[in-house]
Structure formats: C-alpha cells, structure tokens
Amino acid sequence: xxxxxxxxxxxxxxxxxxxxxxxxxxxxxxxxxxxxxxxxxxxxxxxxxxxxxxxxxxxxxxxxxxxxxxxxxxxxxxxxxxxxxxxxxxxxxxxxxxxxxxxxxxxxxxxxxxxxxxxxxxxxxxxxxxxxxxxxxxxxxxxxxxxxxxxxxxx
Amino acid sequence: xxxxxxxxxxxxxxxxxxxxxxxxxxxxxxxxxxxxxxxxxxxxxxxxxxxxxxxxxxxxxxxxxxxxxxxxxxxxxxxxxxxxxxxxxxxxxxxxxxxxxxxxxxxxxxxxxxxxxxxxxxxxxxxxxxxxxxxxxxxxxxxxxxxxxxxxxxxxxxxxxxxxxxxxxxxxxxxxxxxxxxxxxxxxxxxxxxxxxxxxxxxxxxxxxxxxxxxxxxxxxxxxxxxxxxxxxxxxxxxxxxxxxxxxxxxxxxxxxxxxxxxxxxxxxxxxxxxxxxxxxxxxxxxxxxxxxxxxxxxxxxxxxxxxxxxxxxxxxxxxxxxxxxxxxxxxxxxxxxxxxxxxxxxxxxxxxxxxxxxxxxxxxxxxxxxxxxxxxxxxxxxxxxxxxxxxxxxxxxxxxxxxxxxxxxxxxxxxxxxxxxxxxxxxxxxxxxxxxxxxxxxxxxxxxxxxxxxxxxxxxxxxxxxxxxxxxxxxxxxxxxxxxxxxxxxxxxxxxxxxxxxxxxxxxxxxxxxxxxxxxxxxxxxxxxxxxxxxxxxxxx
Numbered sequence: 001x002x003x004x005x006x007x008x009x010x011x012x013x014x015x016x017x018x019x020x021x022x023x024x025x026x027x028x029x030x031x032x033x034x035x036x037x038x039x040x041x042x043x044x045x046x047x048x049x050x051x052x053x054x055x056x057x058x059x060x061x062x063x064x065x066x067x068x069x070x071x072x073x074x075x076x077x078x079x080x081x082x083x084x085x086x087x088x089x090x091x092x093x094x095x096x097x098x099x100x101x102x103x104x105x106x107x108x109x110x111x112x113x114x115x116x117x118x119x120x121x122x123x124x125x126x127x128x129x130x131x132x133x134x135x136x137x138x139x140x141x142x143x144x145x146x147x148x149x150x151x152x153x154x155x
Numbered sequence: 156x157x158x159x160x161x162x163x164x165x166x167x168x169x170x171x172x173x174x175x176x177x178x179x180x181x182x183x184x185x186x187x188x189x190x191x192x193x194x195x196x197x198x199x200x201x202x203x204x205x206x207x208x209x210x211x212x213x214x215x216x217x218x219x220x221x222x223x224x225x226x227x228x229x230x231x232x233x234x235x236x237x238x239x240x241x242x243x244x245x246x247x248x249x250x251x252x253x254x255x256x257x258x259x260x261x262x263x264x265x266x267x268x269x270x271x272x273x274x275x276x277x278x279x280x281x282x283x284x285x286x287x288x289x290x291x292x293x294x295x296x297x298x299x300x301x302x303x304x305x306x307x308x309x310x311x312x313x314x315x316x317x318x319x320x321x322x323x324x325x326x327x328x329x330x331x332x333x334x335x336x337x338x339x340x341x342x343x344x345x346x347x348x349x350x351x352x353x354x355x356x357x358x359x360x361x362x363x364x365x366x367x368x369x370x371x372x373x374x375x376x377x378x379x380x381x382x383x384x385x386x387x388x389x390x391x392x393x394x395x396x397x398x399x400x401x402x403x404x405x406x407x408x409x410x411x412x413x414x415x416x417x418x419x420x421x422x423x424x425x426x427x428x429x430x431x432x433x434x435x436x437x438x439x440x441x442x443x444x445x446x447x448x449x450x451x452x453x454x455x456x457x458x459x460x461x462x463x464x465x466x467x468x469x470x471x472x473x474x475x476x477x478x479x480x481x482x483x484x485x486x487x488x489x490x491x492x493x494x495x496x497x498x499x500x501x502x503x504x505x506x507x508x509x510x511x512x513x514x515x516x517x518x519x520x521x522x523x524x525x526x527x528x529x530x531x532x533x534x535x536x537x538x539x540x541x542x543x544x545x546x547x548x549x550x551x552x553x554x555x556x557x558x559x560x561x562x563x564x565x566x567x568x569x570x571x572x573x574x575x576x577x578x579x580x581x582x583x584x585x586x587x588x589x590x591x592x593x594x595x596x597x598x599x600x601x602x603x604x605x606x607x608x609x610x611x612x613x614x615x616x617x618x619x620x621x622x623x624x625x626x627x628x629x630x631x632x633x634x635x636x637x638x639x640x641x642x643x644x645x646x647x648x649x650x651x652x653x654x655x656x657x658x659x660x661x662x663x664x665x666x667x668x669x670x671x672x673x674x675x676x677x678x679x680x681x682x683x684x685x686x687x688x689x690x691x692x693x694x695x696x697x
Contacts, residue, residue, distance in 0.1 A: 001403040001654045007454050014450035018443045018504075025439065025509045034510045035432040036425040040682075044689045075696050099694050101276050101361065103517050107584030107599050110513040112426050116361055117278060117691040119428040134599035138517040138586035140272050142279070142696025143204060146591040 037113050037123045045117035048072065048098040059083050059091075067091045071150075073102040073115045075141050081150035085127060089154070092124040103138030106152060114139060127154045160240050165548040167246045168234070171227025172544060174254060175220045175537075176628060182215035183621040190573070190614030192590060194607045205590035206270045206697060213273030214264060217375075217529060218292065219257050224537045225382040226253070226299045229326045231544060232385065235642050236320040237306045245305065249298025252291055259288030270697040272588065274372070275348070277364045278693035283352040290344040293337050300330040319659055321402055322389040322644045328409035329381040331665040332416050335672060336374030339420075343367035351693065358690025362429045362683055369420035370676060377416035377445070379529050381409065383536040386489055387456055390540065392645035394486040395479055397463030400455040402647035403654025408448040408455070410658060414668040415445040418675030425512045429688065434679045435509065441675060442507040449500060456493060459645075484559035488539015491567040495531030495574075499524065502578070517588070519606070520581025527574040535566050538624055545631055546638035553638070554630030558623055565620035573613025580606035 028034040048054050049072070057072045057079050069091050072079045085091060095104050095115050102115040106125065113121040127133070137148035185208040191197035192205050199205040230246055263269040268282035275281060275289070307327055310319060319327070343364050351359045388405050392398055399405055421438035424430055464470065464478035480486045502524040506512055515521060546553050553559060585592055585603040592607070594600045657663070 002401075002650060002652050003404065004401070004458070007401075007404070007451075007458070010454045011447075011450060015447065018446060021504065021508065022440060022443060025511070026436075028510060029432070029436070036435050036510055036513065037428070038430060038432040038435060039428045040431060040686065041428070042686055042688050045691045046689075075694070099691075100279050100696055103586070105517065105584070105586060112513045112516045114424075114427040116365075116428055118361055118689040121428045132598060134584070134594060134597050136586055136589075136594065138589070139276070140206060140209075140279075140588040142694075143206060143270070144696075145206070146589045146594075149594045149597070151597065 037121060039120060039122040041120040042118055043096055043120055045096075045098055048096055049074075053094070054096060059085070065089050069093045071095045071104070071135075073097045073104065073137065073148075075099045075102070076137075076144035076148040078104075078135060078137070078148065078150040081135075082153070083150075084153040084155060086155050087130045088126065088128060090124065090126045092122060094120055094122050096120045100141050101139050102141050102148065103136070105136055105138040107134045107136070109133065112138070127152070130154045161238075162550075164234050164241065164243060167243055167250065168227040168231040169545070169548045170250055171223045171230070172541060172548070174250075174257075175223035175227065176541070176625075178215040178219040178223065178257075179534075179538075180621060180625060182212050182220060183618055185209070185212035186216070187614050187618040190607075190611040193592060194604070194611035195591075195593070196611060199590070203267075204270070204697070206272070207264065207267055209588065210270050210272050211261070211264050214260065214289075216534075217273050218289070219261075221379050221382070221529065221533065221537075222292070222296060223253065225329070225378065226250075226296060228382060228385065228537075228540070228544065229299060229303060229330065231548065232322045232326050232389070232644070233303055233306045236323045236644060237310050239309065241306075245298050245302045249295050249302070252295035252298065256288045256291030256293075256295060259284050260292065261288070263288060267697070274368060276368075277348060277351070277359045277361050278691040279697075280352060280693035280695055283349060286344050286348045286352050290341065290349065293340055296337065297334060300334050303327055303330050318653075320644070321399065321405060321646065322385065324406050324659070324661070325381070325385050325389065325409045327661050328413040328664070329378065329385065331661060332374060332381065332413040332668065333378050335417055335665065335668055336371050336378065339367045339370030343371070358692050360683075360688060361691050362427070362688055363680075365424060365427070366421070366430075366676070366679060366683065369423040370417065370672070371420075372423060373420045373442075374416040376525075376529065377412055379533040380449075381412055383489075383492065383533045384408070384412075384452055386536050386540050387452065387493065389644045390543065391456075391486060391489045392459050392463070393643055394483050394543075395460070395463050397459050397466075397645065399645045399647040400458040400462065402650060403658065404451060404455060405647075406654055406658040408451045410661070410664045411448040411451075412445070413661070413664050414671055415441065415448070417668060417672040419445055421675075421679060422507045422512070425509065426516045429683060429686070430679050431682060434682070437675060437678075439507060439509045441671075443504075446500070446504065482556075482560065484553075484556055484563050485539045485543040487560055488542070488563040488566075489536045491563055492532035492535035492539070495527050495535065495567065495570060498574070499528035499531055503528065515581055517586060518581035519577045519585045519587050519603075519610075522587045523574040523577030523579075523581060526570060526577065531570050531574070535563065535570070538566065539563055541624075542627070545628070546640070547642050549631070550638055551631055551634040552636035553627070554634045555627055559627045562620050562623035562627065565616055565623060569613045569616030569618075569620055571613070573610045573617060576606040576609030576613060580610070
C-alpha cells in the first residue's frame with residue numbers, strides 16, 4: 001500500500017504532537033504528583049450520617065494554616081455549606097454522599113470531584129488569594145440540584 | 156402500481172430517517188427552552204421541569220436521532236452497494252423493535268418517571284419502562300448489524316476474491332464496533348439496572364454501572380463520528396466529482412476506529428473515586444490513540460478536495476475553496492461540519508488530558524464540546540446528507556435547495572455562537588446540567604450570564620435552522636418534481652499497490668478489538684470487585 005509523502009509528514013507531525021502532550025502530562029504526574037483525584041476508600045452509604053468522620057462534618061485544623069474539611073453531600077445540600085479559612089490555608093477536602101451521585105466543584109480552583117455513594121472522594125487545595133469561592137454540585141442529583149451549593153470564605 | 160424491489164427496499168431506510176428527523180425536531184424544542192432557562196429568559200413550569208426536558212433532549216438527540224439516522228444510512232449504503240432482491244424481514248424487525256423501545260423510554264421520560272438524564276446514573280432510580288425501553292432500542296440495532304453482515308456474506312459468496320466495496324467495509328467496521336460497545340450497556344441494564352428498578356434486588360453497585368456505561372458511552376461517540384466519516388469518505392467526493400484519496404488508508408482508518416474506540420471510556424471517569432490513577436493513565440493513552448484515525452481523516456478529506464481541484468486546473472488554497480460545490484446543501488452541511496470538527500477535536504484532546512480535565516469536568520465546557528462534535532460535524536453532516544438521501548429514497552427532487560443551503564449556514568453560525576458561549580462559560584466555572592446557575596446571586600456566578608445569553612442566541616439560530624430543515628423536508632415530501640440523480644459512492648484511483656488482504660478480515664480486527672477492550676477494563680473491574688463496594692439503595696429525587 002502506497003502512503004503519500006505528505007501524508008507521512010502530516011501523520012508524523014500529529015503523532016509526535018500527541019506524544020509530546022502525553023510526555024507533559026506524564027512528567028507532571030511523576031515529578032509533581034499532578035494526577036486526577038483517585039482516592040480509594042469505601043463507606044456504607046446508608047450509614048454515612050452515623051459513621052465518623054461524616055457523623056460530625058466540618059472543618060478541622062491539623063497544623064499551621066492546614067485544615068481538613070469533611071463535607072457531607074446529601075441531596076440537595078452540602079453540610080457544612082459555609083466554611084471560612086485564612087488566606088494561604090491548605091485544605092484537604094473529604095466528601096461522600098448518603099444518597100445519589102453529586103459533584104463537588106469549587107470554582108476558580110482545580111477541586112473537581114465526583115461524589116459517589118459508597119466512596120470517599122478527596123482533593124487538596126491551597127487558597128492563596130482572599131475572596132469568596134463558590135462550591136457547587138456539578139452533577140445532576142434531582143429536581144433541586146441547582147440549590148445545592150456552598151461558599152468558602154478566604155479571609 | 157406495484158412497487159419495484161428497490162422502491163420497497165427504500166421504504167426501510169426512509170422510515171429510519173423520518174424517525175430520526177422526528178426525534179431531532181422534538182429534541183430541538185427542548186434544547187431551545189433549556190438555553191432560555193439558563194439565560195433566565197424562561198422558567199420551566201412545575202409540571203414539566205427543566206430536568207425532564209434535559210433528559211428528553213439528551214435521549215432524543217444523542218441516542219434516538221443519531222442511532223436511527225446511522226441505521227438508515229448504513230442500510231441504504233449496503234443495499235445500494237450490494238444490489239440484489241432481498242428479504243427485508245430482519246431490517247424491519249429491527250426498526251419496529253427500536254421504535255417500540257424508543258416509545259417506551261420516551262413515555263417514561265415525558266410522564267416524569269425518568270428524569271435521570273441520558274446517562275441515567277444510578278442510584279437515581281427511574282421507572283423500569285425507561286431502562287427496558289432503552290435496552291430494547293439499543294439491542295434491536297443488532298438486527299441492523301445482522302442485516303449488514305448477511306449482505307457481506309452474500310457479497311463474499313457471490314463474488315469470491317473480490318474486495319468488499321469501500322463503503323460496505325466502512326459500514327461493517329462501524330457496526331462491529333457498535334456491537335462490541337453495546338455489550339457494555341446491555342450488561343449494565345440486564346445485570347444491574349433492570350432487576351434493581353423492578354425491586355428484585357435492594358441495591359445497585361454504582362461504580363460498576365458507571366464503568367459499564369462509559370465502556371459504551373465513548374464508543375457511542377465514535378459510532379456517531381463513523382457515521383459522519385462514512386459520508387465524508389464515500390459520499391461527499393461524489394458532490395464535486397472527486398475521488399477517495401486512498402482506498403487502503405480509508406479502510407485502515409475505519410479498522411483503527413473499530414479497535415481503538417472501546418478501550419478508552421475511563422477518560423469520562425477521571426474525577427471519580429474507586430479507580431486508581433494508573434488505570435486512568437492507561438485510558439488517557441488509548442484515548443490519544445483513537446485520535447490517530449481522525450488525523451488520517453483530516454488529511455484524506457482535504458487531499459481529496461485538492462486532487463479534484465487540481466484535476467479541474469484550480470490549484471492553490473483559494474483554487475481548492477473555489478472549486479468546491481458550495482451551492483449544494485448536502486456538500487455545505489458536510490463541509491461546515493468538518494470546519495466545526497476542528498474545534499471539537501481540539502477540545503476533545505483537552506478533555507482527555509488526564510489531570511487537565513479537572514478544570515473542565517462537568518462544566519459548560521463539556522456541553523460546548525459535545526455540541527461542536529455530535530451537534531456539529533455529526534448532526535450537520537447528517538442533516539446535509541438528508542438532502543441527498545431523501546431524494547434518492549423517494550425519487551422526489553429536493554424542494555427549495557436555496558433554503559436548504561441557508562439552513563446549513565444557519566446551523567453552522569448558530570452552533571459556533573452557542574458552543575463558544577458554552578465553552579467560555581465552562582472555563583469560568585459554570586456547571587453543566589443545572590437549571591438555574593445564579594446561586595442566589597453569589598458573586599462568582601455573575602460572570603457566566605453573558606455567556607449564557609450568547610448560548611441562548613446561538614440556540615435560537617439553531618432552532619430557526621431546524622425549522623428551515625422541517626420546511627424543506629415537508630416541501631420535498633410533497634414535491635412533484637422527479638429526482639433522477641443516480642446514486643454512486645466515491646472510489647479511489649486504481650492503486651499500484653493494493654492494500655493488504657488483512658484489511659478485509661474485519662472479524663479478525665473485531666476479535667482484536669475485544670481483546671483490547673478486555674485488557675483495558677479487566678484491571679479496573681478487578682480493582683472495583685476486590686474492594687467489595689457497598690450497594691446503594693437508590694432514590695427518586697425528582
């Protein structure tokens with residue numbers, strides 16, 4: 001089968017571009033640990049509200065300007081739905097659902113998680129600039145899905 | 156007057172194409188209302204809320220319109236490329252069952268019993284009629300597959316040693332790929348969702364249903380694209396008197412799509428728990444792999460344009476553009492669709508890019524992306540192709556070709572405006588699948604409104620385009636002028652070195668596709684099973 005010279009050049013260009021993209025993503029993954037959130041931890045969705053730590057959701061200080069936030073996604077609300085932290089705070093979010101699938105997305109950050117009943121999802125973010133961040137459910141969860149949101153106040 | 160066998164045969168693809176058109180029109184009404192709702196220009200009534208419309212829009216557009224059109228197109232292509240007196244029993248059985256499944260699922264949606272969107276993510280628990288109807292719709296397409304394969308067998312039996320016609324080769328790859336993909340959703344429905352929706356089992360394994368859905372969900376996208384590629388490679392060159400750039404490379408592109416479309420689905424699940432980052436990386440690489448046949452296609456399409464222009468003595472970029480039949484709405488639909496695919500393809504690479512997906516996952520960016528892919532290159536190619544297909548099937552000349560031409564441009568402009576607004580809104584953080592994105596006036600949400608208004612303007616132009624399409628369709632139905640254009644499919648120049656014989660062994664490639672799919676999923680499924688995840692009981696939250 002004959003492959004035209006120009007097509008060889010075009011295909012080489014295309015495939016090299018893809019390899020470079022993969023190289024960038026792979027390098028970031030290995031050297032900086034930048035990988036998609038892939039936490040693997042199960043939890044009984046029917047007992048979430050009585051299972052620690054989600055029986056007492058909220059913000060915990062664990063170090064110098066370092067926090068853990070346990071947030072329960074329960075249709076159609078996040079609990080707690082307001083948290084306040086100082087600028088520069090490093091926050092690790094843990095979230096799970098007691099009912100259907102939800103989303104956990106903080107706008108203007110890379111915190112973007114699927115919240116699946118039976119599983120705990122987690123992501124860490126450093127909030128450098130002060131202001132109000134919007135936490136919203138970005139997966140359809142029911143008729144009042146658009147009321148499911150919260151705010152993160154960075155002082 | 157008795158119908159000839161060709162006239163009788165034509166009724167089947169026509170039934171598919173008309174049903175697809177019906178789904179497109181109903182889906183478009185909901186689409187328009189959704190874009191107005193997000194722009195705060197319309198509030199859905201309580202008795203027919205936004206999410207019910209969104210489910211209907213998604214199912215009717217993404218599943219019903221596309222599947223019916225591709226089935227009709229495939230049968231037409233195979234019937235014309237392999238002419239014979241044939242029994243239509245298999246094809247009509249498929250059509251009747253698909254229609255029945257569609258009506259059942261549509262009833263469940265419109266009556267408010269299945270506001271679960273077109274991805275029907277468990278544990279949102281819809282009425283069993285929705286799952287059963289959707290399963291019948293999908294599984295009944297196997298009748299069309301059987302019809303295609305029966306004709307391939309007939310061709311090989313009656314013309315031993317002859318190469319399968321190029322168009323039949325492409326159709327066969329498309330439907331073998333589709334069969335492998337639909338096994339995933341059939342398993343999801345039959346093993347998990349249907350027994351659970353009937354309350355035979357108390358809970359459902361949520362992550363397993365999601366993995367099986369996306370095992371099907373991404374090859375579904377490639378099923379649409381292969382439908383458009385069938386037209387781009389085999390039909391569009393006929394409009395400008397051109398040739399297929401390369402017979403062998405066309406066959407190879409379809410074979411690569413057959414083997415690489417399935418082992419990629421986890422790139423839809425990058426943001427999910429329960430799947431380790433390593434498996435997500437494997438699916439990132441395979442997703443990049445399936446870009447390769449599209450890069451080949453981009454070259455082949457433009458090379459075919461250029462070869463034809465040179466043959467007409469019009470070299471150079473401007474010469475090529477000027478030599479193309481822009482007055483033919485079937486050409487302009489496909490060509491404008493190709494232009495939109497440049498944006499769609501580039502955006503797709505962003506979405507597939509592993510960690511970068513965190514910036515766009517489940518935002519309006521994704522909605523912009525699939526409107527500039529399935530709603531652009533695919534749907535606009537199909538709508539344009541209908542201007543060639545329906546006259547060929549009915550023998551009636553296309554009514555008001557200028558209106559049809561304007562329709563394709565309106566679609567192109569509307570889609571550019573709408574998808575640009577959607578993409579930008581997504582970059583700013585606006586979520587998809589959400590009725591009201593004002594969040595009680597939270598400041599972060601203010602920036603999205605101009606983009607939502609742009610999307611509504613684009614949606615309006617698109618809706619007008621669809622009304623124009625309906626006018627042309629109705630006009631053509633009652634047109635008394637006779638269409639006497641013969642149907643032909645494009646061929647390549649005779650090649651000095653013919654493509655390898657292995658390119659005709661489609662079933663061997665199908666077996667390789669199954670092996671790749673198993674390799675890509677056995678690890679993540681084993682990981683899920685070994686963790687003994689808890690079942691979720693499910694709820695009706697609408």
